[in-house]
Amino acid sequence: xxxxxxxxxxxxxxxxxxxxxxxxxxxxxxxxxxxxxxxxxxxxxxxxxxxxxxxxxxxxxxxxxxxxxxxxxxxxxxxxxxxxxxxxxxxxxxxxxxxxxxxxxxxxxxxxxxxxxxxxxxxxxxxxxxxxxxxxxxxxxxxxxxxxxxxxxxxxxxxxxxxxxxxxxxxxxxxxxxxxxxxxxxxxxxxxxxxxxxxxxxxxxxxxxxxxxxxxxxxxxxxxxxxxxxxxxxxxxxxxxxxxxxxxxxxxxxxxxxxxxxxxxxxxxxxxxxxxxxxxxxxxxxxxxxxxxxxxxxxxxxxxxxxxxxxxxxxxxxxxxxxxxxxxxxxxxxxxxxxxxxxxxxxxxxxxxxxxxxxxxxxxxxxxxxxxxxxxxxxxxxxxxxxxxxxxxxxxxxxxxxxxxxxxxxxxxxxxxxxxxxxxxxxxxxxxxxxxxxxxxxxxxxxxxxxxxxxxxxxxxxxxxxxxxxxxxxxxxxxxxxxxxxxxxxxxxxxxxxxxxxxxxxxxxxxxxxxxxxxxxxxxxxxxxxxxxxxxxxxxxxxxxxxxxxxxxxxxxxxxxxxxxxxxxxxxxxxxxxxxxxxxxxxxxxxxxxxxxxxxxxxxxxxxxxxxxxxxxxxxxxxxxxxxxxxxxxxxxxxxxxxxxxxxxxxxxxxxxxxxxxxxxxxxxxxxxxxxxx
Numbered sequence: 001x002x003x004x005x006x007x008x009x010x011x012x013x014x015x016x017x018x019x020x021x022x023x024x025x026x027x028x029x030x031x032x033x034x035x036x037x038x039x040x041x042x043x044x045x046x047x048x049x050x051x052x053x054x055x056x057x058x059x060x061x062x063x064x065x066x067x068x069x070x071x072x073x074x075x076x077x078x079x080x081x082x083x084x085x086x087x088x089x090x091x092x093x094x095x096x097x098x099x100x101x102x103x104x105x106x107x108x109x110x111x112x113x114x115x116x117x118x119x120x121x122x123x124x125x126x127x128x129x130x131x132x133x134x135x136x137x138x139x140x141x142x143x144x145x146x147x148x149x150x151x152x153x154x155x156x157x158x159x160x161x162x163x164x165x166x167x168x169x170x171x172x173x174x175x176x177x178x179x180x181x182x183x184x185x186x187x188x189x190x191x192x193x194x195x196x197x198x199x200x201x202x203x204x205x206x207x208x209x210x211x212x213x214x215x216x217x218x219x220x221x222x223x224x225x226x227x228x229x230x231x232x233x234x235x236x237x238x239x240x241x242x243x244x245x246x247x248x249x250x251x252x253x254x255x256x257x258x259x260x261x262x263x264x265x266x267x268x269x270x271x272x273x274x275x276x277x278x279x280x281x282x283x284x285x286x287x288x289x290x291x292x293x294x295x296x297x298x299x300x301x302x303x304x305x306x307x308x309x310x311x312x313x314x315x316x317x318x319x320x321x322x323x324x325x326x327x328x329x330x331x332x333x334x335x336x337x338x339x340x341x342x343x344x345x346x347x348x349x350x351x352x353x354x355x356x357x358x359x360x361x362x363x364x365x366x367x368x369x370x371x372x373x374x375x376x377x378x379x380x381x382x383x384x385x386x387x388x389x390x391x392x393x394x395x396x397x398x399x400x401x402x403x404x405x406x407x408x409x410x411x412x413x414x415x416x417x418x419x420x421x422x423x424x425x426x427x428x429x430x431x432x433x434x435x436x437x438x439x440x441x442x443x444x445x446x447x448x449x450x451x452x453x454x455x456x457x458x459x460x461x462x463x464x465x466x467x468x469x470x471x472x473x474x475x476x477x478x479x480x481x482x483x484x485x486x487x488x489x490x491x492x493x494x495x496x497x498x499x500x501x502x503x504x505x506x507x508x509x510x511x512x513x514x515x516x517x518x519x520x521x522x523x524x525x526x527x528x529x530x531x532x533x534x535x536x537x538x539x540x541x542x543x544x545x546x547x548x549x550x551x552x553x554x555x556x557x558x559x560x561x562x563x564x565x566x567x568x569x570x571x572x573x574x575x576x577x578x579x580x581x582x583x584x585x586x587x588x589x590x591x592x593x594x595x596x597x598x599x600x601x602x603x604x605x606x607x608x609x610x611x612x613x614x615x616x617x618x619x620x621x622x623x624x625x626x627x628x629x630x631x632x633x634x635x636x637x638x639x640x641x642x643x644x645x646x647x648x649x650x651x652x653x654x655x656x657x658x659x660x661x662x663x664x665x666x667x668x669x670x671x672x673x674x675x676x677x678x
Contacts (some may be wrong), residue, residue: 025060029053033072043080050076067096067105074112087116107137111146114153124157131157145187148177152194159201168201185226192221192231199238203245212242230269233262237277240284249288256281272312275303279319286326293330300326317346321355324362337366357382494527496597497562504562548577548585555593556610563600566607574614575673584671587647588612588621594640595623595667603627603665614673619653621669629659652676 035041036050050073057069070093077086090112097105114130117123135150151174158167175194181187195218202211215238222231236255243252259277266273282299290296300323307316324339340362347356357379364375439446498520505516549571560567577585592610599605605627613620641657644667648655653671 025056026065029056029060029065029069032056033069036072036076046076047073047080047082063096063100064102067093067100067102070096071105071108078112083116083120087113087120090116103137103140107134107141107143107146110134110137111150118153118157124161128154128157144177145181148174148181148190151177152190152197155194155197155201159197159204162204164201164205168198168205171198171201188221188225188228189231192218192225192228192235195221196231196234196238199242203242208242208245212239212246215239215242229262229265233259233265233273237273237280240280244284244287247287249284252284253281253288256284272307272310272315275306275310275312276315276318278303278306279315279322283322283326286329296326313346313350314352317343317350317352317355320346321358324359328362328365333366336362340366353382491527491531494523497559498523498527501562548580552589552592552612555589556596559593559596559600560608563596565596565600565605568607568609569611571612572614575612575619579674580619581676584619584651584676587651588619588669588671591621591644591647591669592623594644598640599625599627599665602630605664617673617675619671619673621667621671623667623669624664626664629661629663629665631661632657632659 032049032053036046036053038046041049050069053069054066054073057066060066070089074086074089074093077083077089090109093105094109094113096102097109110130111134114127114134117127117130131150131154135147135154138146138150151170155167155170155174158164158170171194175191175198178187178191178194195214199211199214199218202208202214215235219232219235219239222228222235225231236259240252240255240259243249243255256277260281263274266277278299282296282303285292285296285299300319303319304316304323307313307319320339321343324336324343327333327335327339340359343355344359344363347353347359360375360379360382364372364379366372367375501520502517505513508516552571553569556567556569559565596608599608603625605625607626609622609624611620611622613622645655648669648671651671653669655670656668657665658668659665
């Protein structure tokens with residue numbers, strides 16, 4: 001029924017739109033946005049409306065309208081829990097918001113991307129970066145509630161990454177803001193989260209009494225909440241843990257016993273919490289010196305069985321290491337070894353470094369000889385690794401802070417420069433107005449000088465014509481040189497290769513010789529086409545894409561076969577030949593062709609190696625042969641070497657010749673990849 005109602009609504013909407021042809025594009029976009037937020041419609045229909053609004057906004061070509069439609073689509077994805085699409089849309093919204101300098105949109109987009117990085121992708125450094133940007137914009141907008149939440153999220157990330165001092169500072173900033181907000185159930189929950197986080201941070205810093213104070217304040221806030229029972233149980237557990245740290249075991253046992261009685265609360269919120277409480281109570285009794293070992297063991301195994309039934313490996317790991325420590329306390333080495341090994345394997349699988357370290361210490365004590373030393377060495381190695389990672393994380397966050405500060409300083413400098421530019425523009429405009437007034441007053445004098453100005457203009461035109469004629473003559477000379485190069489490097493090179501090939505089969509007969517001659521007749525026809533192209537001075541694309549390498553390969557293979565040379569050709573996939581100009585490709589082709597021809601004529605080489613690579617935005621062409629070599633200081637007068645040097649200079653590259661007698665020759669050509677002068 002709902003499907004048909006939606007179908008009827010779509011038909012009605014289409015008819016309505018067709019009856020209102022006078023609606024402006026903006027009216028249509030706004031109407032589509034409103035329809036996309038109508039919760040009575042099906043989800044896919046709402047998404048279609050929102051996407052149609054975005055499509056029309058792109059056609060409307062107004063950035064603010066595009067941004068509004070994009071934000072509407074992002075909000076809809078968020079409501080409908082389309083997480084991947086929500087993240088993609090927020091990235092698009094951020095680009096548009098940056099373009100139009102919309103502070104609110106920048107704040108929202110950065111905040112949403114930060115949430116995605118934080119809670120869905122666990123990329124804490126990226127989340128921190130986007131949160132910091134969002135914080136800057138929300139402070140400017142004066143939205144205290146979101147500013148407090150951002151301080152809290154940043155503090156949570158810093159605590160996770162063990163940047164405790166900064167985490168404490170940001171948590172206190174969040175606490176100050178939440179204290180200033182009206183008391184609601186949500187704000188109280190935020191207060192409890194902050195106090196709990198401050199307690200955890202203080203614990204990590206080793207400030208146990210301070211941590212206990214924060215957890216007591218968190219308990220007070222939870223007690224004042226209408227639905228704060230679960231928060232209370234967490235605060236009780238945290239306090240009991242701290243009493244353990246302060247060696248006030250009996251107070252910790254009292255709190256754990258109270259938590260045991262609240263099992264019904266955990267069954268609703270978190271069933272895995274109950275076995276953890278039993279385990280903590282049992283281990284605290286061990287620390288307190290209780291000797292009712294049968295009861296203590298029963299508690300440990302009850303907690304172990306419950307966590308196993310719940311498939312909760314994290315709680316099971318905590319219970320396993322406590323069992324190992326319990327048996328170690330009682331000097332029962334076999335049981336200590338069993339549970340230490342279980343904790344060791346499970347902590348490795350769960351990447352729980354803290355418990356892994358504890359298990360390795362126990363195993364190094366239980367195991368004797370080299371096996372015990374192995375666990376001790378592994379413990380030291382992991383400790384050093386964790387310290388290194390922790391230090392790098394702190395440096396990373398400090399680096400993000402520095403880069404953010406530098407970016408803000410740069411933006412301020414740009415704003416200042418824009419202000420100076422505005423003042424300068426105003427000054428120039430005023431100057432133009434004054435000049436216009438002066439010129440108007442002197443218009444009569446200009447009329448009297450008109451004849452003189454016209455005479456001077458005629459002289460300038462004549463001089464310009466002379467200059468232009470000189471440029472034409474120069475262009476003609478260059479064109480003659482170009483045609484000469486094309487004839488020498490292209491046509492003559494190919495004719496030379498064909499002539500040699502025909503000579504090699506001149507005394508052969510039979511079908512194979514006929515086929516070979518036919519092949520070279522085809523090549524002569526290709527040379528004929530080259531001559532025709534040169535004569536008509538066509539400037540067609542030499543090659544596009546990967547086909548250029550195919551053409552070079554064919555050239556090298558044909559000439560290697562004709563010249564009876566062993567050849568090795570390597571080219572880099574890093575070069576996108578579609579981005580390289582035809583002028584460069586043509587000249588590279590001719591350089592390779594001329595080099596191979598010179599090697600055949602003069603070097604008496606057996607093998608040749610040709611390579612093309614990309615190094616530091618330079619196309620590097622290398623040609624190496626094992627021939628007789630030549631004296632580079634005396635042998636650069638040949639037309640072939642001159643043409644090669646000229647071609648390289650024409651594409652703003654440089655060429656070098658490295659050769660010695662009987663040691664072969666190396667030609668190195670380096671050409672700018674993309675940044676060719678114009």
